[in-house]
Each structure stands twice: as C-alpha cells, then as structure tokens.
Amino acid sequence: xxxxxxxxxxxxxxxxxxxxxxxxxxxxxxxxxxxxxxxxxxxxxxxxxxxxxxxxxxxxxxxxxxxxxxxxxxxxxxxxxxxxxxxxxxxxxxxxxxxxxxxxxxxxxxxxxxxxxxxxxxxxxxxxxxxxxxxxxxxxxxxxxxxxxxxxxxxxxxxxxxxxxxxxxxxxxxxxxxxxxxxxxxxxxxxxxxxxxxxxxxxxxxxxxxxxxxxxxxxxxxxxxxxxxxxxxxxxxxxxxxxxxxxxxxxxxxxxxxxxxxxxxxxxxxxxxxxx
Amino acid sequence: xxxxxxxxxxxxxxxxxxxxxxxxxxxxxxxxxxxxxxxxxxxxxxxxxxxxxxxxxxxxxxxxxxxxxxxxxxxxxxxxxxxxxxxxxxxxxxxxxxxxxxxxxxxxxxxxxxxxxxxxxxxxxxxxxxxxxxxxxxxxxxxxxxxxxxxxxxxxxxxxxxxxxxxxxxxxxxxxxxxxxxxxxxxxxxxxxxxxxxxxxxxxxxxxxxxxxxxxxxxxxxxxxxxxxxxxxxxxxxxxxxxxxxxxxxxxxxxxxxxxxxxxxxxxxxxxxxxxxxxxxxxxxxxxxxxxxxxxxxxxxxxxxxxxx
Numbered sequence: 406x407x408x409x410x411x412x413x414x415x416x417x418x419x420x421x422x423x424x425x426x427x428x429x430x431x432x433x434x435x436x437x438x439x440x441x442x443x444x445x446x447x448x449x450x451x452x453x454x455x456x457x458x459x460x461x462x463x464x465x466x467x468x469x470x471x472x473x474x475x476x477x478x479x480x481x482x483x484x485x486x487x488x489x490x491x492x493x494x495x496x497x498x499x500x501x502x503x504x505x506x507x508x509x510x511x512x513x514x515x516x517x518x519x520x521x522x523x524x525x526x527x528x529x530x531x532x533x534x535x536x537x538x539x540x541x542x543x544x545x546x547x548x549x550x551x552x553x554x555x556x557x558x559x560x561x562x563x564x565x566x567x568x569x570x571x572x573x574x575x576x577x578x579x580x581x582x583x584x585x586x587x588x589x590x591x592x593x594x595x596x597x598x599x600x601x602x603x604x605x606x607x608x609x610x611x612x613x614x615x616x617x618x619x620x621x622x623x624x625x626x627x628x629x630x631x632x633x634x635x636x637x638x639x640x641x642x643x644x645x646x647x648x649x650x651x652x653x654x655x656x657x658x659x660x661x662x663x664x665x666x667x668x669x670x671x672x673x674x675x676x677x678x679x680x681x
Numbered sequence: 682x683x684x685x686x687x688x689x690x691x692x693x694x695x696x697x698x699x700x701x702x703x704x705x706x707x708x709x710x711x712x713x714x715x716x717x718x719x720x721x722x723x724x725x726x727x728x729x730x731x732x733x734x735x736x737x738x739x740x741x742x743x744x745x746x747x748x749x750x751x752x753x754x755x756x757x758x759x760x761x762x763x764x765x766x767x768x769x770x771x772x773x774x775x776x777x778x779x780x781x782x783x784x785x786x787x788x789x790x791x792x793x794x795x796x797x798x799x800x801x802x803x804x805x806x807x808x809x810x811x812x813x814x815x816x817x818x819x820x821x822x823x824x825x826x827x828x829x830x831x832x833x834x835x836x837x838x839x840x841x842x843x844x845x846x847x848x849x850x851x852x853x854x855x856x857x858x859x860x861x862x863x864x865x866x867x868x869x870x871x872x873x874x875x876x877x878x879x880x881x882x883x884x885x886x887x888x889x890x891x892x893x894x895x896x897x898x899x900x901x902x903x904x905x906x907x908x909x910x911x912x913x914x915x916x917x918x919x920x921x922x923x924x925x926x927x928x929x930x931x932x933x934x935x936x937x938x939x940x941x942x943x944x945x946x947x948x949x950x951x952x953x954x955x956x957x958x959x960x961x962x963x964x965x966x967x968x969x970x971x972x973x974x975x976x977x978x979x980x981x982x983x984x985x986x987x988x989x990x
Contacts, residue, residue, distance in 0.1 A: 524766065524771055539739070541745060571727065
C-alpha cells in the first residue's frame with residue numbers, strides 16, 4: 406500500500422481535475438499563453454496544497470506556515486487556481502485573470518494575491534528567495550519547510566545554480582526544490598536548447614539529495630515529499646518528470662505550442678465535463 | 682566611511698538580532714567586527730551577487746532586516762534585476778551597501794568604477810538612495826535606514842574620508858538635505874564623498890569674496906525638492922557636484938525640480954563625463970582629469986559667475 410489512502414487519492418484526483426479546468430478556463434478567457442507550463446505542474450501543486458504544505462488560508466501570514474515559492478511564475482494560472490481551490494480567495498475572482506484592473510496578472514504578485522509568497526515572473530529568482538526563507542527558519546529554529554517549484558528552462562539561469570551551490574553548502578535540509586521537468590522550454594526542447602543531463606548528477610555533485618518521480622503520479626509525489634529530507638544535512642531535489650500541457654488535449658500535450666497557444670472553448674468544455 | 686558603517690551596524694545588530702549582514706565575499710579588513718561579534722547574523726554568500734539579493738529577499742520575507750555588502754558595480758549592476766524584482770517590487774527592508782563610489786577604486790579600472798549606479802537605482806520604485814558625505818552622515822543615515830521600511834541603496838566611499846560636519850548629526854534625516862553654509866552668489870550642492878572637495882572649493886571662493894553656500898544632498902531619493910526650490914530663489918547660481926555621470930544622478934534630480942519652475946537661478950552641472958576610463962590612475966588622478974578637484978570646481982563656478990550672476 407502506498408502512502409496515500411484510497412480516499413485521499415480520489416480526493417486529490419478530483420482537486421487536480423478542478424484546478425486544470427479552472428486554469429484552462431482562465432487562460433482561454435484572457436486569450437493568453439503559458440497554459441502548457443501551468444498544466445505540467447498541476448499535480449505537483451495539488452499534492453503540495455492538499456496533502457503536504459501546512460498553510461492556512463484564513464491565516465496566510467502565520468509565521469509558522471510552510472513556504473511555497475513558484476519560481477516559474479509564468480505558470481501563475483495554475484497557482485491561482487490551486488489557491489482559489491484551497492480557499493485563499495473566492496473562486497469567482499479567477500474570472501478577472503488577465504483582465505484590465507485585475508489583481509491576477511499572468512505572473513503572480515505577492516502584493517496582489519493572498520497566498521502568493523513571492524512575486525515571480527523573471528526566471529532564476531525563486532530558488533534564491535526560497536533559500537533565504539529556509540535559512541531564516543534554520544536561524545530562528547523554526548520547523549517550517551520551504552518548497553520551490555522551478556521550471557527546467559530556468560535551470561539555464563546562473564542564479565539558479567548559485568542558489569543550488571549555496572543550499573548544499575549551507576546544508577539546508579528544510580528546503581525542497583521540485584523541478585517541473587517537462588523537457589520543453591520557451592523555444593524548443595531542453596535537450597536541444599540547453600541539455601540539462603545528467604541532471605540528477607548535477608544536483609548530487611552540489612551536495613543535494615535527489616529523487617526522480619513521475620510528476621503526475623500523486624502517490625509518487627506524496628512519497629517523495631514525505632521522505633524529504635532524503636538525507637540529513639542536505640537539501641532535497643525532486644526531479645519531477647512531467648508532460649507539458651498535461652490534460653489539455655492529445656494534440657497540445659508535449660508541444661512547444663502549448664507554451665503560446667491559448668486554449669479554446671471546446672477545451673474548456675471538455676475539461677469541465679470531466680469534473681462530475 | 683565603510684568602517685563607520687560597520688561600526689554603526691554592529692552596534693545596531695547587537696541590539697536587534699533580526700539585523701543581518703550578507704557579503705558577496707568582499708569586505709576583508711572591514712566586516713570582521715560585525716562577523717566576529719555577531720556570527721549568527723552574518724553570512725558570506727560567496728561570489729554570487731544575484732543569489733545574495735534573492736537570499737536577502739527570502740530572509741526579509743521571513744522577518745529579517747538585511748544589509749548586503751559588495752563593491753558598487755557588483756552590488757548594483759551585477760544583480761540589478763534581482764534588486765528590482767526581489768527587493769523593490771516586494772518593497773522589502775533590504776539595503777544594498779556599495780563601497781567605492783565614483784573613482785575610489787581608481788587603478789582597478791572601469792570594471793570597478795561606479796559612475797552610473799545612482800541613475801539606475803534611483804529609477805526603481807520604492808528605492809531609497811543614500812550617498813552620505815562623511816562618516817557622521819554615514820552613522821546618522823544607517824540609523825535612519827532602521828527607522829524606515831523598504832529597500833535602500835547606501836553608496837559609500839572607501840575608507841579614510843574625514844568628517845566635514847563638526848559634530849554628530851542629531852537631526853539628520855533621510856530625504857532632508859543639510860545646509861552647511863548659506864551664500865548669495867552661489868550655492869554648491871554636493872553629494873557623497875564630493876562633500877569634502879566641495880567644502881574646499883567653497884573656501885577658495887570665499888577667499889575671493891564670492892559668497893558661497895554649501896548643501897550636502899545625502900539623499901538622492903526621496904529627493905529634497907524644497908531645498909532646491911529655496912536655493913535657486915536665494916542665490917545667483919546653483920552648482921551641483923557629484924562623482925557620478927551627469928545622467929541620472931544629482932544633476933538630473935535638480936534639473937527635474939528646476940524644469941517645474943521659472944525665474945530661478947541657473948544650474949551648473951559638475952559631474953563625470955559619459956565615458957569609461959581611457960587610461961588608468963588613482964582617484965585623485967581621475968578627479969583632476971574630469972574637473973572634480975576643489976580648484977577646478979571653484980574655477981568652473983568662477984568662470985560661470987560673471988555671465989550669470
């Protein structure tokens with residue numbers, strides 16, 4: 406038997422379907438981009454927010470809360486849908502996403518949306534910020550955990566590797582970095598644009614513990630989070646193998662186009678029909 | 682200046698354990714008093730300024746007040762977008778402390794000079810930009826930083842600058858320039874470590890019976906518009922003196938105020954040229970070359986006065 410009870414698994418499945426449908430609808434209505442990047446991490450967000458993270462929507466600034474930083478801010482629609490589902494704000498507010506005067510920009514701002522821990526959008530910022538949060542917890546003797554989701558593309562950024570180097574050096578075993586490894590970045594496949602392999606080895610050589618999982622399998626995600634830190638005194642990297650645009654459509658999944666093309670009303674209807 | 686800064690910050694850090702000092706692996710023979718007295722509040726993040734700023738943001742988001750230290754180009758340009766996004770956009774209490782203003786690192790070359798830093802950081806929303814003129818201003822403004830929220834850039838000289846003010850500044854506040862002397866013919870408005878040179882230039886003019894005032898503009902953002910408005914009504918010429926490009930620094934800030942006025946005194950800009958170094962030398966050498974010595978400042982003012990006074 407896995408770490409999740411049968412009912413927990415079913416509940417998580419339901420949540421992830423709802424979050425996917427919300428994200429697709431938001432991006433459709435605003436006729437914007439980056440849906441593929443949001444959908445590849447929906448299962449990660451689902452398990453984080455509905456099984457792992459100690460966060461309270463009624464007390465979003467609780468000093469003891471776990472911290473989550475979405476470094477790949479362009480997946481903001483996925484985060485907003487998750488936070489709404491969790492109860493940080495009414496789901497109806499998602500309808501304003503990307504509209505004039507809305508607080509829901511494509512890239513999330515912690516000044517505008519409750520539950521967003523850090524404003525991101527420029528790549529290579531989230532892991533250093535998460536590092537500071539994890540370091541503060543160590544200095545203050547607080548038990549909270551810090552989780553950062555980065556994209557694979559932003560692992561091209563030097564600042565990401567500055568942070569990986571420092572986290573290993575500082576032995577921040579209260580820090581988890583999940584890489585949403587959907588293997589497609591802005592203008593092509595990672596192996597063609599800037600190959601990250603041997604990826605796990607890179608983290609290990611920077612003194613991290615690493616595990617690789619199927620980033621759409623809730624059981625595997627929960628298991629990896631539960632086991633962290635995999636080694637005392639080492640930060641944990643979870644390399645989550647994912648599919649860009651997961652759950653969108655057979656045509657759009659695993660394509661560069663899913664980074665740019667907005668979904669249409671048929672996509673929205675199809676995903677919503679799966680909710681019941 | 683930097684020794685006064687570290688001394689002051691160490692005193693503050695002893696009373697407030699939330700104060701942290703990060704360094705990008707610089708500060709040998711300067712940061713040791715803080716490091717040794719407060720090891721749990723000190724982190725050397727290595728030669729990684731972008732990460733330093735991000736870590737500072739994460740610490741500040743967790744309740745810390747953070748000071749990040751490096752030589753100016755590395756504390757500003759290298760991690761510029763991280764300052765903009767992680768500190769200014771988040772409006773966090775993190776101060777970037779840069780040492781070596783202007784040509785302070787003379788012979789190290791243009792990579793280590795800082796003649797454009799104020800222009801860039803002044804343009805970021807929420808940023809406070811401080812350029813103290815002597816160690817007493819450093820001390821007062823460091824305490825001032827602790828009284829406010831939000832990000833700050835503290836631009837320091839190097840070491841060994843003398844005190845220009847005669848006694849500790851009890852009423853020195855961020856955003857309020859200090860009038861050291863008033864004058865009828867010209868008021869020299871200086872910022873940063875040019876204060877000493879400007880004070881010497883003023884004395885030279887006074888010996889020639891030119892009535893010269895002196896203002897220390899230690900804060901370039903928020904800018905003390907009021908003092909500029911007053912000076913250009915009460916004096917025949919306003920001369921701004923800075924060891925920074927004329928683009929985006931003190932001169933620009935003053936010109937912006939004057940552009941909203943009419944019938945005011947003319948403005949003489951004394952600043953560094955819009956160019957990198959084409960040879961090498963000491964700070965003294967470069968200042969001489971670009972007209973930032975007391976004699977040359979006085980000469981520029983003298984040259985300007987007959988026509989405009």
